[in-house]
Amino acid sequence: MMSLSAMLSRCFYAARAPAWGRSLTRARSALAQLNALLEAELESIRGAGTWKNERVITSKQGAHISVQGSSGAILNFCANNYLGLSSHPEVIQSGIEALDQYGAGLSSVRFICGTQNLHKNLEAKLAKFHQREDAILYASCFDANAGIFEVLLTPEDAILSDELNHASIIDGVRLCKATKYRFRHLDLSDLEAKLKETQKHRMRLIVTDGVFSMDGDVAPLKEICDLSEKYNALVFIDECHATGFIGPNGRGTDELLGVMDRVHIVNSTLGKALGGAAGGYTAGPKALIALLRQRSRPYLFSNTLPPPVVGCASKALDLLMDSNIIAQTMTSKTKRFRSQMTAAGFTIGGMDHPICPVMLGDARLASSIAEDMLKRGIYVIGFSYPVVPKGKARIRVQISAAHSDEDIDRCVEAFVEIGRKHKVIS
Known part of the structure; x- marks a missing residue:
C-alpha cells in the first residue's frame, strides 16, 4: 500500500510535469538557436579563409x-622560443627539482597560502635583471597587463596607448577608468599632440609594446621618453618580444636604446625566451608592486604560478645572466x-x-x-x-x-x- 507521502509526491510531480516539459522544450529551443548562430559565425570564418587549425606537436618544443x-x-620556425631554452637540459632539470621539492602546484592564490620562497627568489631575480626596485609574478603577461592599469589609474588620469599594442594591453586599458587616448602607430607627432591635450589630467601614462609582435618593429623609446619628460608623463613598456635577447645583455628594448633609467614600468613574460612555459610579471617601483599585491585582481584571484614553471624560468634567467x-x-x-x-x-x-x-x-x-x-x-x-x-x-x-x-x-x-x-x- 502506497504511503501518504508517496501519494502526495506522485500528485505533485504529475501536476508539475507539463510545466517541466514546456521548460525543457524552451531550453532545447534556445540551445538550438544558439548552435545555429554559432555555426553561422564559424562558417563565415571558414568562408573568409581565416580559419585557424591547431597542429598537434608530439615532441618537445625546439628547432x-x-x-x-x-x-x-x-x-x-614558428615558436617564441627565442633562446632555444624550452627544452634546454638544465632548464628541464631545474623544473624537475622544483616539482620534487615544492610539488605540482599550490592549490591557492598568493596571499592565502600560495607563496613559496622560490616565487620570492624569482621576483627578486627579475627585479635585478631589469634593474628595477621590485617585481611581481602573474600566471601570464596577459594577466599582468589586465591587472595593472585599473589599479594604477583613476578617472582623473589619462592613458595614451599605441594603436597596434598587443590585445592584452588593449583589454587591460579597457578595464581602467582613466580617460583613454590612442595614438597612431609609432607616430611621435600624434603622441605629442595627445600629451598636450592631456595636461588637464592628474597623471599621464604612455603605454607601448617595446617590440610589436606581429611586425617586429621597435618602439622609439628614446624619443618617447623625451616626450614623457617634456610633458611630465610616465612610460610603460611590454617587453614580451624583447626580454632575453634584445640589447647587449638581453634586458630588452630599454637597454638596447639606452633608456633603462627613463622607462618607469616593464611588463614581460616567462613564456617566450625565458624557458617558454608560462607566467608573466611586472617590474617597477616598489610602491607600485606593493599596491598590485593588494589590489590587482588577476594576482589576487588566480592560482599561484606552479613551482616547476618557476624553477624552469629561474634557471633560464640564470643562464642568460651568466652569459x-x-x-x-x-x-x-x-x-x-x-x-x-x-x-x-x-x-x-x-x-x-x-x-x-x-x-x-x-x-x-x-x-x-x-x-x-x-x-x-x-x-x-x-x-x-x-x-x-x-x-x-x-x-x-x-x-x-x-x-x-x-x-x-x-x-x-x-x-x-x-x-x-x-x-x-x-
Missing part, C-alpha cells in the same frame, strides 16, 4: 619537432634569414628583429603557403584577421638561437620554391 600527421623531423653569448647569436641568424629572403624577392616586415613577417596580404594565400611549407618539412603559420588587420595577412617566421645556419638556409629554400609555385615571387 626540430615532430608533428602529428607529418613524417620525419619538422623544422620549427650573453646565446642572446648575441640572434643578430647574425636574423640577418641571414632576412637578407636571403629579401634577395629572393619577398617583402619582410619589421627591422632587424627575429620576428620576420613574410608579407602576403591575402589570408587564403598565407594559409596555403603555410600548408605547403609543412609538406616540405617547415612548420610556419599563416596569420590573418583578427590577429592582424584585414588585408595584411602574413607568415610570421621566428628565428631562434637553436636554429643552425643550415636550418635557416633550408627554410629559405622552401619559401623560394613554394613562393614561385604561388606566384608570390618570380
Whole structure:
C-alpha cells in the first residue's frame, strides 16, 4: 500500500510535469538557436579563409619537432622560443627539482597560502635583471597587463596607448577608468599632440609594446621618453618580444636604446625566451608592486604560478645572466634569414628583429603557403584577421638561437620554391 507521502509526491510531480516539459522544450529551443548562430559565425570564418587549425606537436618544443600527421623531423620556425631554452637540459632539470621539492602546484592564490620562497627568489631575480626596485609574478603577461592599469589609474588620469599594442594591453586599458587616448602607430607627432591635450589630467601614462609582435618593429623609446619628460608623463613598456635577447645583455628594448633609467614600468613574460612555459610579471617601483599585491585582481584571484614553471624560468634567467653569448647569436641568424629572403624577392616586415613577417596580404594565400611549407618539412603559420588587420595577412617566421645556419638556409629554400609555385615571387 502506497504511503501518504508517496501519494502526495506522485500528485505533485504529475501536476508539475507539463510545466517541466514546456521548460525543457524552451531550453532545447534556445540551445538550438544558439548552435545555429554559432555555426553561422564559424562558417563565415571558414568562408573568409581565416580559419585557424591547431597542429598537434608530439615532441618537445625546439628547432626540430615532430608533428602529428607529418613524417620525419619538422623544422620549427614558428615558436617564441627565442633562446632555444624550452627544452634546454638544465632548464628541464631545474623544473624537475622544483616539482620534487615544492610539488605540482599550490592549490591557492598568493596571499592565502600560495607563496613559496622560490616565487620570492624569482621576483627578486627579475627585479635585478631589469634593474628595477621590485617585481611581481602573474600566471601570464596577459594577466599582468589586465591587472595593472585599473589599479594604477583613476578617472582623473589619462592613458595614451599605441594603436597596434598587443590585445592584452588593449583589454587591460579597457578595464581602467582613466580617460583613454590612442595614438597612431609609432607616430611621435600624434603622441605629442595627445600629451598636450592631456595636461588637464592628474597623471599621464604612455603605454607601448617595446617590440610589436606581429611586425617586429621597435618602439622609439628614446624619443618617447623625451616626450614623457617634456610633458611630465610616465612610460610603460611590454617587453614580451624583447626580454632575453634584445640589447647587449638581453634586458630588452630599454637597454638596447639606452633608456633603462627613463622607462618607469616593464611588463614581460616567462613564456617566450625565458624557458617558454608560462607566467608573466611586472617590474617597477616598489610602491607600485606593493599596491598590485593588494589590489590587482588577476594576482589576487588566480592560482599561484606552479613551482616547476618557476624553477624552469629561474634557471633560464640564470643562464642568460651568466652569459650573453646565446642572446648575441640572434643578430647574425636574423640577418641571414632576412637578407636571403629579401634577395629572393619577398617583402619582410619589421627591422632587424627575429620576428620576420613574410608579407602576403591575402589570408587564403598565407594559409596555403603555410600548408605547403609543412609538406616540405617547415612548420610556419599563416596569420590573418583578427590577429592582424584585414588585408595584411602574413607568415610570421621566428628565428631562434637553436636554429643552425643550415636550418635557416633550408627554410629559405622552401619559401623560394613554394613562393614561385604561388606566384608570390618570380
